[in-house]
Amino acid sequence: xxxxxxxxxxxxxxxxxxxxxxxxxxxxxxxxxxxxxxxxxxxxxxxxxxxxxxxxxxxxxxxxxxxxxxxxxxxxxxxxxxxxxxxxxxxxxxxxxxxxxxxxxxxxxxxxxxxxxxxxxxxxxxxxxxxxxxxxxxxxxxxxxxxxxxxxxxxxxxxxxxxxxxxxxxxxxxxxxxxxxxxx
Amino acid sequence: xxxxxxxxxxxxxxxxxxxxxxxxxxxxxxxxxxxxxxxxxxxxxxxxxxxxxxxxxxxxxxxxxxxxxxxxxxxxxxxxxxxxxxxxxxxxxxxxxxxxxxxxxxxxxxxxxxxxxxxxxxxxxxxxxxxxxxxxxxxx
Amino acid sequence: xxxxxxxxxxxxxxxxxxxxxxxxxxxxxxxxxxxxxxxxxxxxxxxxxxxxxxxxxxxxxxxxxxxxxxxxxxxxxxxxxxxxxxxxxxxxxxxxxxxxxxxxxxxxxxxxxxxxxxxxxxxx
Numbered sequence: 001x002x003x004x005x006x007x008x009x010x011x012x013x014x015x016x017x018x019x020x021x022x023x024x025x026x027x028x029x030x031x032x033x034x035x036x037x038x039x040x041x042x043x044x045x046x047x048x049x050x051x052x053x054x055x056x057x058x059x060x061x062x063x064x065x066x067x068x069x070x071x072x073x074x075x076x077x078x079x080x081x082x083x084x085x086x087x088x089x090x091x092x093x094x095x096x097x098x099x100x101x102x103x104x105x106x107x108x109x110x111x112x113x114x115x116x117x118x119x120x121x122x123x124x125x126x127x128x129x130x131x132x133x134x135x136x137x138x139x140x141x142x143x144x145x146x147x148x149x150x151x152x153x154x155x156x157x158x159x160x161x162x163x164x165x166x167x168x169x170x171x172x173x174x175x176x177x178x179x180x181x182x183x184x
Numbered sequence: 185x186x187x188x189x190x191x192x193x194x195x196x197x198x199x200x201x202x203x204x205x206x207x208x209x210x211x212x213x214x215x216x217x218x219x220x221x222x223x224x225x226x227x228x229x230x231x232x233x234x235x236x237x238x239x240x241x242x243x244x245x246x247x248x249x250x251x252x253x254x255x256x257x258x259x260x261x262x263x264x265x266x267x268x269x270x271x272x273x274x275x276x277x278x279x280x281x282x283x284x285x286x287x288x289x290x291x292x293x294x295x296x297x298x299x300x301x302x303x304x305x306x307x308x309x310x311x312x313x314x315x316x317x318x319x320x321x322x323x324x
Numbered sequence: 325x326x327x328x329x330x331x332x333x334x335x336x337x338x339x340x341x342x343x344x345x346x347x348x349x350x351x352x353x354x355x356x357x358x359x360x361x362x363x364x365x366x367x368x369x370x371x372x373x374x375x376x377x378x379x380x381x382x383x384x385x386x387x388x389x390x391x392x393x394x395x396x397x398x399x400x401x402x403x404x405x406x407x408x409x410x411x412x413x414x415x416x417x418x419x420x421x422x423x424x425x426x427x428x429x430x431x432x433x434x435x436x437x438x439x440x441x442x443x444x445x446x447x448x
Contacts, residue, residue, distance in 0.1 A: 005327065012334040015368075019341040019361055028353055035357045042364050050392040051371045052219040052381045054400050056211075058367070060227040061408050065312055066360060068234055069408075072319035073353060073415040077422045081351045084431040091348035099340040103333055111328040113377035115390070120376060124393045132384055136290045137216040137297065140382040140394045141401070145221065146297040149398060150280045153300070154265055156402045157307050161262050163409035164311040170416040171318040218383065223405055308405070315412045322419055 004048065011045045026081045028074050036067040053141045189239050197239040204232035212305050216294075222301040226308025233309075234316050242320050254314045261307030268299050331372040338365035352418050352428045356411060363407045370396045 018038045025031045039062030046055035110117035127144055135143045145153055188194075208229040215221030237245040269280040277284035282296030342365060345358025374396035382394040418428060425433050 009330065012331065015338060016334060016341070019338055022357065022361065023341065023345055028351070031354060031357055035360060038361060039364060042368060045368060046371055049371050049375045050379060050381045051374065051397050051400070052383070053221070053224075054367070054371060054397050054404070056219045056224050057227075057401055057404050058364070060224050060231070061404055062360070062364065064231050065227055066408055066411055068231075069315065069319065069412055069415055070353070070357070072316065072323065073356075073418060075323045076319070076419045077353065077428050081349075081354065081429075084350050084429055086350075086431070088348055091344055094347065095340045095344045098343070099336060102336045102339070106329060106332045106336065109329070109332060109373075112331050112372060113375050115376050115378075117373075119373060119396075120393050124395050127394065128382070128391055134289075135293045135297075137294070138384040139216055139218065139220075140384065140391065141219075141397050142215050142221050142297065142301075144394055145398045145401065146300055147282060147293055150300065152398075152402060153304065154269075154280070156405055157262055157265055157304055159406050160308060160311050160409050161258060163413050164258055164314050166413045167315050167318050167416045170413075170420055171322045219381075223401065315416075318416070319419070 007048050011041060015041050028079050028081060032067060032070040032074060036063045039063040193239050197235060201232050201236050204228060215301055222304030223308055226305040227312060229309040230312030233313050249313060251317055254310050257306055257310035261303045264303035265300050268296055332369060335365050335369040350430050352430060356414050360411060367400045370400055
């Protein structure tokens with residue numbers, strides 16, 4: 001067991017413990033902060049899995065921005081959960097059945113880290129080999145994101161743009177009556 | 185609500201915000217040589233502005249980044265991205281084909297990637313700042 | 325076999341924990357937090373599939389021959405940004421719901437809706 005596997009296993013265990021604690025929390029402020037910790041731990045896991053660009057984005061977006069947005073929402077709605085409850089039997093049953101089905105599905109997958117897996121043998125070697133000559137920048141993820149697959153990035157920026165317009169439509173319609181009387 | 189934050193918060197904010205803004209610019213333009221790029225830089229830039237707004241209040245921040253300016257920036261970033269594609273069409277290639285943008289295909293790729301990452305960074309930063317402004321205004 | 329599939333199984337367990345929070349918790353903001361846990365665990369599943377044993381981060385450097393697969397990284401980068409966009413939109417909807425109903429508990433909102441329907445039917 002080398003250091004890489006030990007790091008992997010301990011980070012994944014910490015993630016599972018954080019998620020279980022999040023289940024049981026009643027105070028929303030603590031839940032929001034724990035979700036920030038969850039994002040930071042998963043960013044560390046991504047670094048251990050060699051995905052440095054993804055780790056950067058997850059740390060900035062998940063641990064930074066989503067926490068700020070959730071805190072802004074809690075400022076509007078208040079910190080404590082109310083206490084209406086119903087029976088948890090059906091959710092537990094549905095979750096267990098789905099987990100069993102998914103784990104049965106993963107038994108067919110290639111082993112973790114296998115270099116001969118199908119995902120590594122079709123398009124990816126072409127990108128890795130030709131990216132240096134055709135585009136000439138060292139970061140392969142940026143070259144795939146911005147040049148080989150730039151349509152997808154255009155769609156992604158459009159999604160962010162649409163989210164901004166949606167939020168502006170939902171929350172921006174409040175005009176205080178005093179301003180309107182001043183203008184007219 | 186004009187109560188001032190404590191001295192420690194204000195001084196810490198004065199130290200941190202310029203460093204974070206500089207780091208956002210570094211991440212934006214060094215996305216080719218290491219991890220980074222438009223999205224990360226936009227989010228880090230917005231995080232610096234949000235920190236300033238949390239410490240000094242939204243009204244003071246809106247003197248530097250008024251909501252109308254942020255609204256323009258959201259559209260300008262996306263227009264820059266799509267505009268690079270249209271420019272490729274005018275130069276004789278396909279849509280978003282960077283090889284035709286300059287005299288040399290590699291230089292064309294560099295120029296195209298630089299411009300679209302700039303567009304992405306501007307849009308993402310403006311969107312995050314705008315969403316924060318909206319949530320803050322709604323909370324009053 | 326445990327070490328071969330450990331990453332995938334823990335990713336699925338995290339997915340199910342997030343899913344359980346979404347379907348069982350009554351508070352709307354807790355549901356959004358559960359959704360974000362679900363999304364992050366899906367990312368962990370995909371990035372685990374992209375790792376190549378003995379490879380490094382996909383940044384070209386002298387003397388390195390094996391790189392991890394960059395294609396799932398690109399996909400997950402897009403997915404992370406889309407997830408923050410949907411979270412922001414969901415929180416805006418929750419803020420409006422709070423102003424309308426006075427609460428973010430889904431059972432109380434459901435009861436208020438049924439009361440309003442009964443009142444509308446009674447008054448015609």
